Amino acid sequence: MRRSRPFRDIFEECLELVLVKGETIEECLRRYPEHAGELKSLLEIATATQKATAVQPSPEFRERARQQFYGALRQMPAQKKRAGFNWVGQPRWATAITVVLALVLVSGGTVAAASSSMPDQPLYPVKQATEQARLALTRSPLRKAELHARLADRRVAEIVYLASKSKSEQVRRTTQSLDRHLARIADLASTHQMTTAGEARLTAPMMTTPAPATEKAMITPPSLGVEAAPLDNAARVTSEQRAELRTIVIYQAIHHPARLKAALMNAPPQTRMALLRAIAVSETGYEKALRSLEDER
Amino acid sequence: MYEAHFDRIYRYVSFKIGDKVEAEDMTQQVFVNALHSISSFKWQGKPFTAWLFRIAHNQVVDYLRRKTKKPVTLLNESLLGSDSNPQMVAELNLDIERLSQATQRLTEAQREVISLRFAGGLSIIEVAKIMGKSQGAIKALQHSAIVALRKTLLVRDNEKVETVS
Numbered sequence: 266m267r268r269s270r271p272f273r274d275i276f277e278e279c280l281e282l283v284l285v286k287g288e289t290i291e292e293c294l295r296r297y298p299e300h301a302g303e304l305k306s307l308l309e310i311a312t313a314t315q316k317a318t319a320v321q322p323s324p325e326f327r328e329r330a331r332q333q334f335y336g337a338l339r340q341m342p343a344q345k346k347r348a349g350f351n352w353v354g355q356p357r358w359a360t361a362i363t364v365v366l367a368l369v370l371v372s373g374g375t376v377a378a379a380s381s382s383m384p385d386q387p388l389y390p391v392k393q394a395t396e397q398a399r400l401a402l403t404r405s406p407l408r409k410a411e412l413h414a415r416l417a418d419r420r421v422a423e424i425v426y427l428a429s430k431s432k433s434e435q436v437r438r439t440t441q442s443l444d445r446h447l448a449r450i451a452d453l454a455s456t457h458q459m460t461t462a463g464e465a466r467l468t469a470p471m472m473t474t475p476a477p478a479t480e481k482a483m484i485t486p487p488s489l490g491v492e493a494a495p496l497d498n499a500a501r502v503t504s505e506q507r508a509e510l511r512t513i514v515i516y517q518a519i520h521h522p523a524r525l526k527a528a529l530m531n532a533p534p535q536t537r538m539a540l541l542r543a544i545a546v547s548e549t550g551y552e553k554a555l556r557s558l559e560d561e562r
Numbered sequence: 563m564y565e566a567h568f569d570r571i572y573r574y575v576s577f578k579i580g581d582k583v584e585a586e587d588m589t590q591q592v593f594v595n596a597l598h599s600i601s602s603f604k605w606q607g608k609p610f611t612a613w614l615f616r617i618a619h620n621q622v623v624d625y626l627r628r629k630t631k632k633p634v635t636l637l638n639e640s641l642l643g644s645d646s647n648p649q650m651v652a653e654l655n656l657d658i659e660r661l662s663q664a665t666q667r668l669t670e671a672q673r674e675v676i677s678l679r680f681a682g683g684l685s686i687i688e689v690a691k692i693m694g695k696s697q698g699a700i701k702a703l704q705h706s707a708i709v710a711l712r713k714t715l716l717v718r719d720n721e722k723v724e725t726v727s
Contacts, residue, residue: 273701310711310712313661314676318661318680322569327568330589330593337598515600518610
């Protein structure tokens with residue numbers, strides 16, 4: 266069976282073993298004695314090629330480049346400030362919940378303290394309640410998806426923390442929560458397309474409040490008639506929200522699995538399985554979310 | 563993104579351009595460009611690494627087009643770290659020179675596979691995604707490229723032996 270494999274596949278397998286896994290050429294030749302002669306000379310050329318190309322950036326250049334990159338990162342246009350909470354547009358029950366929450370929680374800085382609490386700390390239930398309230402009060406599907414993305418970011422930070430404390434059961438529970446956030450992003454992104462038209466119609470009347478002259482001039486395309494403007498504005502806002510969501514999800518899709526993998530390197534043995542599960546959840550979850558966002562385009 | 567890919571992009575660009583100063587500038591620019599166009603990154607089954615190397619590839623192509631010269635793939639001495647062992651540098655320089663000359667005889671696709679696979683340190687799957695070819699096709703290109711390099715290098719060795727004798 267082995268003899269029927271194309272030589273290029275055998276060569277590639279040996280390349281991986283020698284260049285990546287550190288096996289010697291001789292060890293590889295013993296696996297394929299029938300190809301030993303050809304493999305030996307090709308693997309020698311390949312290892313010489315790898316050595317020749319293994320140039321390293323100088324420490325000075327590395328530092329200079331790092332500073333430039335992070336400088337550029339800081340100079341990137343900050344995301345637009347979110348519009349303030351729209352009291353008029355919220356149902357009365359939501360307003361009431363918010364007032365009660367504010368009265369109960371804000372006093373003494375409890376909310377602020379809770380926002381950075383971890384699942385093994387006393388204020389964590391307050392953090393969870395605040396998050397649930399924010400989700401309940403966010404009406405726009407895209408904004409809700411964005412909030413789920415930001416909460417997913419929190420869950421990843423918690424998983425990394427819990428793994429470092431050897432709390433594998435809590436890592437598992439937090440991973441389930443991460444999974445739910447990512448699934449909701451995908452759901453909201455995929456259902457958003459169907460509701461966009463309706464949302465635009467609903468949003469349009471709320472935008473009849475006169476805007477300051479400069480703001481209005483900014484958001485009204487000059488070539489369109491007065492009647493068409495509100496609908497187009499709503500579509501434009503929606504498009505911007507979708508773009509923002511995509512940027513956040515892409516960023517996290519890159520960073521979260523990498524962050525969890527980095528945690529895995531230093532994790533105590535008893536939490537490694539739970540972390541592997543978290544890595545798998547983050548990779549598949551973000552892929553699904555991104556696919557849902559791509560489908561809309 | 564940055565920490566995980568910096569060295570690989572630098573090696574890839576260095577191998578393609580063969581000039582330390584230009585390679586450093588271009589490596590920096592690759593990451594800044596990636597940062598500015600991150601919102602245009604489309605998942606669609608193509609991993610982020612492939613997207614980043616595509617940016618690097620395009621910049622190399624633009625650079626070489628501006629310079630109106632073919633890819634040189636010449637690694638000059640300055641690309642070697644200053645803290646390297648002098649004897650190793652001498653040996654490596656010889657290898658680099660021979661490799662650079664030998665790669666000039668490869669096809670463009672073979673050269674790209676060697677650049678991505680060895681200098682960029684990418685897997686066959688990643689190279690296949692970047693070049694838009696099947697894994698089998700990349701393995702075949704890799705094999706033929708190494709065979710061609712061997713032929714060129716061995717011919718030169720034989721020529722040297724004949725000259726000495």
